[in-house]
Amino acid sequence: MKLSHEQVKHIAHLARMGLDEAEVEKFRSQVSAILDSFEILNQVDTTDVPAATHSVVQQNIFREDRMQASYPQEDVLANAPEREGSFFKVQSILE
Numbered sequence: 293m294k295l296s297h298e299q300v301k302h303i304a305h306l307a308r309m310g311l312d313e314a315e316v317e318k319f320r321s322q323v324s325a326i327l328d329s330f331e332i333l334n335q336v337d338t339t340d341v342p343a344a345t346h347s348v349v350q351q352n353i354f355r356e357d358r359m360q361a362s363y364p365q366e367d368v369l370a371n372a373p374e375r376e377g378s379f380f381k382v383q384s385i386l387e
Contacts, residue, residue, distance in 0.1 A: 293327040295320050308373065 295303075300320045304311045311319065365378055374381040 293331060294324045295327070 297316060297320060300316050300323065301311070303323075304316070304319070369375050369378070369380070372380050
């Protein structure tokens with residue numbers, strides 16, 4: 293699947309990545325190659341393959357809950373695209 297120049301710029305915008313034109317072209321070819329690999333995987337018949345949640349058996353990976361100091365609020369909000377007071381400002385998705 294070949295991505296267009298505009299699609300790569302849109303993905304970069306969503307990821308908050310500033311790309312110059314050379315980087316856009318580089319990522320366009322790289323991401324297109326990755327998507328081509330997934331197209332090959334989509335052709336594999338997996339109807340009789342059971343679903344798996346983990347490839348390695350995991351057990352008791354939870355830690356004990358305990359109170360501890362949090363990051364300073366200014367550090368957390370430093371990379372926020374938009375903020376309103378001491379909160380992240382996000383686009384409303386409810387009508």
